[in-house]
Amino acid sequence: MSQQIVRCLLNCKVEINSLNSDGLTPLDITLLDKTQSRNQEIEDMLRSAGALEATSLPIMANCTNLLRTDQRLNEAAQAGNVDALYELIWEDAHLLDQIDQVPFVDTPLHIAASMGHVDFALEIMRLKPSFARKKNQYGFSPLHLALQKQNQYVLSREHLKEKKQTQMVLRLIDVDRNLVRVQGREGVTPLHYVAEKGNVDLLCKFLAACPESILQVTIRKETALHVAAKNDKLEVLEVMLGWLRFVNKDDILNWKDDEGNTLLHISISRKDKTAMDIIKFHLQTKPEFEELESMVRNFGGREGSSLATVEIADDLKRGLIWRQNVLLFFYRSSLSITDENRNALLVVAVLIATATFQAALTPPQDLWGNSSSDIDSAAETKRHRNQH
Structure with a gap:
């Protein structure tokens, strides 16, 4: 009876080399017990139809089933167990190659990077460097996942986990x-990603590690500068x-996104409020703000709508002039030192440049840096003093 069923199924063009949960093909099952004569007949029928043993299948035929049924590798990655990894490789030397054949997949490196298992991640990356650039089904690389988890810990104020995840990020780019x-x-x-989230520390390290990354654009033709401007990440x-x-890549400032907007277009459209804008708003209900308005105006304070873009550009240029020689010194020095020291030096240079722009853009704290609540408090204190 079984021979007839097999013949009927083969005539229906069933998949003759599919694997079961034990990784066996129909032919493998037949070969497990050759004592029965009927099994020899079935074996001959299967071989005539092109059936193969599992060990003879091409890698791709095994790959999908292995990823679906064998959870041991994922469990090893989740636990960061390097010993378990090598036990699995000992069982199947092609294990990592099989995973690499899948175009989009959560590799063991994706899992370890997300979980913060640095040693396991680096070992996988050493064995299979291509995993570091592979995207999963959602379009994320291991580094993307590590950054997402790091930001999650930042938001939840889990500082120890944040530190561990930051180490993961940095070790990946070290390699x-x-x-x-x-x-x-x-x-x-x-x-x-770090530009969108406002992570200045990682941004500096990323730029020092890979200056060319500033040239990359999204599918909307956005540079990291566009992303920062659209998300109000001033620092x-x-x-x-x-x-x-x-x-010396100032030309990037004029690059346009898919809507034709440069950084200047985006910055103007954000309509950020100046200290004068905040004071004018409060003047509608609090006459005592008139004196503050006069003070700020005497120091050159103006409404955001009246700020000329040319003046902003001039301020930025003036703020840079006196430190250009310092930056040039750092650049020249970086040409004759080790990679490790060069990275540290470039980070310092970025921080100096940052301080330059902050100096150019940030007026005195007591006039421009205060929030509306700070101004309320200052006015209230002054009014109370006058009453006494």
Whole structure:
């Protein structure tokens, strides 16, 4: 009876080399017990139809089933167990090659990078460097996942986990600096991501590790500067502006996104409020703000709508002039030192450039740096003093 069923199924063009949960093909099962004569007949039928043993299948035929049924590798990655990894490789020397054949997949490196298992991640990356650039089904590389988890810990104020995840990020780019420019979903690179989130420390390290990453654009033709401007990340934008002048790439400032907007268009459209804008708003209900208005105006304070873009550009240029020689010194020095020291030196240069732009853009704290609540408090204190 079984021979007839097998013949009927073969005539229906069933998949003759599919694997079961034990990794066996139909032919493998037949070969397990050759004592029964019927099994020899079935074996002959299967072989005539092109059936193969599992060990003879091409890698791709095994790959999908292995990823679906064998969870041991994922469990090893989740636990960061390097010993378990090598036990699995001992069982199947092609294990990592099989995973690499899948175009989009969560590799063990993706899992370890997300979980913060640095040693496991680096071992996988050493064995299979291509995993570091592979995207999963959602379009994210291991570095993207590590950054997402790091930001999650920042928001939840889990400082120990944040520190561990930051170490993961930095160790990955230590091994391959070009991971900073790997494009994930919608063309977003790790540099775009930290620009969006406002992570200045990682931004400096990314730029020092891979200066070319500043040239990458998303599918919307956005540079990391566009992303920072659209998300109101002023400090991040200041760092990148300083960096562009340091590496003589000012032309990027005029690059347009897919809507034809340069950084200047975006910055103007954000309509950020100045100290004078805040004071004018409060004047409607608090007459005592008139004196503050006069003070700020005497120091050159103006409404945001009246600020000429040319003046802003001039301020930025003036702020840079006196430090250009310092930056040039750092650049020349970096040419004759080790890679490790060069990276540290470039980070210092970025921070100097950042301070330059902050000095150019930030007026005296008591006039421009205060929030509306600070101004309320100052006015209230002054009114109380006058009453006494």
